[in-house]
Amino acid sequence: MSIRMEQIQPIIDHEYAYLMAERPHWSLTKGDQDLELVAHALRVLLHMKTAPQHPDEYLALVDCQHADGGWGKMSSEKTSAAWVTAFCALMLIRGNLSLKNPRIAESVRKCVRYFLDTQKEDGKWSDPSWADLDAVSHPVSFFDVLMAVGPNLVDAPTMVRVRDSWRKGMKFMLERQDADGGWYDPEFHPTGVEITAHLIQDSIVADLVLGDEHQVRNCCQKGVMKLLSVQAADGSWDGENVDHTMDCTRSIMLVCSILGTRAQCDRTIERGLEWILKHKCEKGWPDFPGMETNLERTCDGLDTLLKYKTYSQPVTTALVKLWGYAA
Amino acid sequence: MIFLAKASEIPEGERKLVKVNGVDVAVFRQGGRFYALNNACPHRQGPLSRGTVEAAAEGAGCFVRCPMHGWRFDLATGDSNGRPANATVYAVDQRGEELYIEI
Numbered sequence A: 001m002s003i004r005m006e007q008i009q010p011i012i013d014h015e016y017a018y019l020m021a022e023r024p025h026w027s028l029t030k031g032d033q034d035l036e037l038v039a040h041a042l043r044v045l046l047h048m049k050t051a052p053q054h055p056d057e058y059l060a061l062v063d064c065q066h067a068d069g070g071w072g073k074m075s076s077e078k079t080s081a082a083w084v085t086a087f088c089a090l091m092l093i094r095g096n097l098s099l100k101n102p103r104i105a106e107s108v109r110k111c112v113r114y115f116l117d118t119q120k121e122d123g124k125w126s127d128p129s130w131a132d133l134d135a136v137s138h139p140v141s142f143f144d145v146l147m148a149v150g151p152n153l154v155d156a157p158t159m160v161r162v163r164d165s166w167r168k169g170m171k172f173m174l175e176r177q178d179a180d181g182g183w184y185d186p187e188f189h190p191t192g193v194e195i196t197a198h199l200i201q202d203s204i205v206a207d208l209v210l211g212d213e214h215q216v217r218n219c220c221q222k223g224v225m226k227l228l229s230v231q232a233a234d235g236s237w238d239g240e241n242v243d244h245t246m247d248c249t250r251s252i253m254l255v256c257s258i259l260g261t262r263a264q265c266d267r268t269i270e271r272g273l274e275w276i277l278k279h280k281c282e283k284g285w286p287d288f289p290g291m292e293t294n295l296e297r298t299c300d301g302l303d304t305l306l307k308y309k310t311y312s313q314p315v316t317t318a319l320v321k322l323w324g325y326a327a
Numbered sequence B: 001m002i003f004l005a006k007a008s009e010i011p012e013g014e015r016k017l018v019k020v021n022g023v024d025v026a027v028f029r030q031g032g033r034f035y036a037l038n039n040a041c042p043h044r045q046g047p048l049s050r051g052t053v054e055a056a057a058e059g060a061g062c063f064v065r066c067p068m069h070g071w072r073f074d075l076a077t078g079d080s081n082g083r084p085a086n087a088t089v090y091a092v093d094q095r096g097e098e099l100y101i102e103i
Ligand code: FES
Pocket: B041, B042, B043, B044, B045, B046, B066, B067, B068, B069, B070, B071
């Protein structure tokens, strides 16, 4: 590894301090917020291992959960949506590993009911803001985590329904992989880069940790190869898209670690990370080089560095934990 | 009406990001016509000026696809084809070499 930890750690410290200083702009304890941003920030707290110092942030998320178990894009919004609900659910189930709060546990059970109630016959969940594959991937990821770290949170019959629902969701995604290893959605993701990065890391690769019921090794390897093949010479993905470059870099880190193909991917990851570091703003990260800093991207940047820190250690279990697929 | 840009600054098929009254406006030139949209995608504020321009078959309009999560907007109307919100568009008034918008 040519990127040294002495280089990364000060950036993590600096960016975390910046994120905490920006709390009025993302904390539900300060008012109505965009819940996708909130979930991004809560993930940073989890990976910084500072969630126990901020139980109020997680409880505030519980407070704005709808009766059907979901959340909307804004905390004040009354209609639930699948993608953001899954992101919130993931943060709560993972946050509660350290917080151990009964209100959060009950909230997670409501999330489970929401996803069981809203899955379509063909295995997908729909969300008008996201491609179907994205909208499926997040609830499947939530069920991955539930099966990995929280099976006792729900009763046995519910767990049977969860497994059934999870299988249908997995099938929906696996059947739609293209022969070239990528996933595409003509409506949302013609290049397929972001969706491929999301799917292999957020949901599919967990199958290997959970017992390999779907035998996804080859599918994940093809997905990684697809991402490796479309990295630009400068280290970025998707036309210098900071978000998608962070997605690809993180995705490859996890998937190649689980597959045992790090040697094949190390240089790609480093080049991605070098590009990400090069295009940082003074505080935080922008959506594209030269733009103003963006809080959500800053959370993604911090998350990428924190994952790289763990990736740099030889033990894969720690990395798997960072995605929530192990307690 | 507020001055936006000179037409020659935006060659055919190109785009330019212009700040007008504190608002970031993405200006596109497609098929000899100019289109102006608020640069912030109504989904999660992705920069439309960095989006991909796509033309519908049979000349049935041009679209810009947000580079972040792929919502697609009609350049002329801002319509998002069923997504939860549309892009904000501004009418462009071309006076010779100069482009103006109302904002
Ligand atoms: S920000 Fe434009 S589609 Fe998401």
